[in-house]
Amino acid sequence: MTYPPIELKSVSKQFGALQALKEVSLNVNKGEMVGLIGHNGAGKSTLFKLMLGLIPASSGSIRVHGADTSGPGFRQARRRIGYLPESFVTYDNLSGLEVLQLFADLKKVPRSACAGTLELVGLQHAAGRRVGTYSKGMRQRLGFAQALLGEPDLLFLDEPTNGLDPEGIADFYATLRKVKARGATIVITSHILAEIQQRVDRLFIMKSGQLAAQGTLDELRAGMSLPLLVEAAMADQEAAGAGLQTLQGLPGVKASAEGGKLTVSCERERKMAVLSALSATALDIVIHEPTLEELFLGYGGAHVRAH
Numbered sequence: 243m244t245y246p247p248i249e250l251k252s253v254s255k256q257f258g259a260l261q262a263l264k265e266v267s268l269n270v271n272k273g274e275m276v277g278l279i280g281h282n283g284a285g286k287s288t289l290f291k292l293m294l295g296l297i298p299a300s301s302g303s304i305r306v307h308g309a310d311t312s313g314p315g316f317r318q319a320r321r322r323i324g325y326l327p328e329s330f331v332t333y334d335n336l337s338g339l340e341v342l343q344l345f346a347d348l349k350k351v352p353r354s355a356c357a358g359t360l361e362l363v364g365l366q367h368a369a370g371r372r373v374g375t376y377s378k379g380m381r382q383r384l385g386f387a388q389a390l391l392g393e394p395d396l397l398f399l400d401e402p403t404n405g406l407d408p409e410g411i412a413d414f415y416a417t418l419r420k421v422k423a424r425g426a427t428i429v430i431t432s433h434i435l436a437e438i439q440q441r442v443d444r445l446f447i448m449k450s451g452q453l454a455a456q457g458t459l460d461e462l463r464a465g466m467s468l469p470l471l472v473e474a475a476m477a478d479q480e481a482a483g484a485g486l487q488t489l490q491g492l493p494g495v496k497a498s499a500e501g502g503k504l505t506v507s508c509e510r511e512r513k514m515a516v517l518s519a520l521s522a523t524a525l526d527i528v529i530h531e532p533t534l535e536e537l538f539l540g541y542g543g544a545h546v547r548a549h
């Protein structure tokens with residue numbers, strides 16, 4: 243029998259008087275890449291630690307590949323998991339290859355896998371260099387490499403693009419796509435919502451220890467029905483004024499004009515009415531969907547701060 247990689251039922255976690263997680267239920271399907279987002283202290287890292295079996299839940303059940311994280315069968319399931327913690331700490335006096343070999347020994351993965359894994363994260367040229375001389379981005383790549391060792395079929399990546407430059411971020415997601423293509427399931431957290439919103443299959447929004455919403459970006463948009471933003475470039479100020487007048491007659495539409503530019507905020511179901519009102523006179527029209535940041539705030543999240 244095959245089990246979904248992750249099944250959580252009514253999971254709560256108490257740290258003394260503090261309730262870090264409250265009745266969280268969620269499933270992640272095989273081969274999915276999902277994003278876990280939430281404000282600082284929302285409970286993302288705690289959820290990771292519970293799913294990795296590093297700390298016990300106060301109540302509820304957590305199954306990973308069908309094995310209860312508090313049961314004896316979990317050791318086996320744990321071998322198929324890769325984890326990149328939020329702060330990856332390593333040994334400065336060893337080379338990148340030596341660090342990876344150490345992790346390979348711990349994970350009971352043959353050392354022969356290390357060179358290829360370093361190549362996968364673009365560190366092959368620095369394999370023999372002391373980690374103490376690595377940049378922040380290179381350390382993060384090394385952390386990613388240890389998570390990828392042994393081709394795990396479930397990956398937990400906590401803030402994996404921390405410290406990476408734009409090229410590093412693009413490389414990281416290119417590698418993730420390869421990992422996903424071989425059927426792995428991936429759970430990723432990020433504070434940079436613009437970065438993950440187009441890259442994951444589904445999103446979980448955490449708020450104060452609870453799951454505030456879940457779904458694809460489109461489902462989250464439909465659930466919140468935030469207004470769309472339409473920007474239209476008109477030939478000149480006069481054309482913009484005429485366009486503004488037409489739009490002001492439409493219900494559920496707010497518009498303003500500045501020079502030859504019209505800015506319109508409208509309910510989703512008014513989009514076609516707005517477009518047809520402008521289509522004859524506009525030179526160009528751009529429609530902006532609500533961003534994940536706006537949805538996140540709409541679902542009750544606080545502002546997401548980058549670390």
Ligand SMILES: Nc1ncnc2c1ncn2[C@@H]1O[C@H](COP(=O)(O)OP(=O)(O)OP(=O)(O)O)[C@@H](O)[C@H]1O
Pocket residue numbers: 257260261262280281282283284285286287288289328
């Ligand atoms: N070992 C612990 N003992 C006591 N409280 C803890 C412990 N671990 C986490 N907490 C608390 O649980 C809550 C959730 O923390 P958690 O680290 O899971 O949040 P997070 O969403 O990962 O935050 P961030 O985005 O800042 O990493 C916070 O209030 C935190 O202070």
